[in-house]
Amino acid sequence: MKKLLAVIITLMSLLHYNLSYAEGWISGAGAATCAQVLDKLDSASDQTFYFFFASWMQGFITAENLFFNTSVLQDSEIDDEFTIIKQYCRQNLMIDFKTAVEWYYVQKTR
Numbered sequence: 001m002k003k004l005l006a007v008i009i010t011l012m013s014l015l016h017y018n019l020s021y022a023e024g025w026i027s028g029a030g031a032a033t034c035a036q037v038l039d040k041l042d043s044a045s046d047q048t049f050y051f052f053f054a055s056w057m058q059g060f061i062t063a064e065n066l067f068f069n070t071s072v073l074q075d076s077e078i079d080d081e082f083t084i085i086k087q088y089c090r091q092n093l094m095i096d097f098k099t100a101v102e103w104y105y106v107q108k109t110r
Contacts, residue, residue, distance in 0.1 A: 030098030034089030
């Protein structure tokens, strides 16, 4: 029961985080700036935000793969690919996370 309560509280806090960055058609983690993403990842005491942002990245790329009939991430280690996106974010703090993930997708499909 305690685990279920912890999961519900975590999901509710992520939903609030999601809504606080909603901007136009971009919602969820994709609307956060790279600076905000890195701040959350660096300040978190657990991996909650890592899973939040990495899952958003996977979902976005999966949608792109389905739409464009590609296979980005198919044979990749998510941690390695997420590290590449974080490095790009560190160089481009003011762009949104969606743009960083798009950049990664384009690099992999060239």
